[in-house]
Amino acid sequence: MTDLKAQIIEQLNLQEVTPESIGDDQPLFSKEGLGLDSIDALELIVLLKQHYNISITNPEEGPKIFQSVRTMAEYITANQTVKA
Amino acid sequence: MNSELAYITGSVVIAEHQVLKNGELLWEQDRNADLNAFLRAAYDQFSGHYPKFHKMDALSKLGWLAAEVLLKDIDNSAFQPEETGLLLSNRSSSLDTDVKYFETVKEFASPALFVYTLPNIVMGEISIRHGFKGENTFFVSERFDAELMSAYATQLLATTPLKRCLCGWVEVMDQQYETAMFLVSNEPTAQPLTAGNLNAIYQIK
Secondary structure: OHHHHHHHHHHHOOOOOOHHHOOOOOOOOOOOOOOOOHHHHHHHHHHHHHHHOOOOOOHHHHHHHOOOHHHHHHHHHHHOOOOO | OOOOOOEEEEEEEEEOOEEEEOOEEEEEOOOOOOHHHHHHHHHHHHOOOOHHHHHOOHHHHHHHHHHHHHHOOOOHHHOOHHHEEEEEEEOOOOHHHHHHHHHHHOOOOOHHHHOOOOOOHHHHHHHHHHOOOOOEEEEEOOOOOHHHHHHHHHHHHHHOOOOEEEEEEEEEEOOEEEEEEEEEEOOOOOOEOOHHHHHHHHOOO
């Protein structure tokens, strides 16, 4: 999950955040968590496609997939086909 | 069309890796530094604790920084959100970011870059930071048009609910950039809002 955290930081240009400061179960989109916004959500979709060749076909899955780094990692593990 | 009904209450010029406020040099960096490195250093110097800054394009960073310096130590609570407007202009519109966005389209179009492919986004970033909800307008012209800027701002202050206005020039293209931002209001100062006074400040650098 450390690699995924580093990829999120790079993709979203979170210059004042370190992988160590992101909790595995920390909410990504609440103010108590990382406080990401709707544009960040689109960038996370790009990240999944670029790094893991995963396309999200059902938008309703988004909130569940992007709940935390752990839920993202679980989704990647379950759906990864070819790793870039 | 210029009148002395409006006045310049403050100014910030950022160019050649120097930051001047009301004509005085506040801070400077090595002129060989990359623009992004300069903007980051200026952010660390004058602000910090605003992570959204790092997601902005260079145009928004530059305008945001100028507003940050210009409005420092000014009590915004004396004004309603609708009483502060923005009136900015530049030469290259958002072309600097448009080109960068176009490069990403060839593979994965970047949503984060796409949202900055309009020049007026810089006014949105400034408004979000300071809670402004007043009228705003962005002009694109070959050069800084002090006549237009002074006349338009004077008109806004005379005929709309605005009590003050941030106006000026915010230009970025590749490594070339410059900004001259002015705070103008109806509050009398020693500097009436005239084209001559705006040009005198703009040409400090």
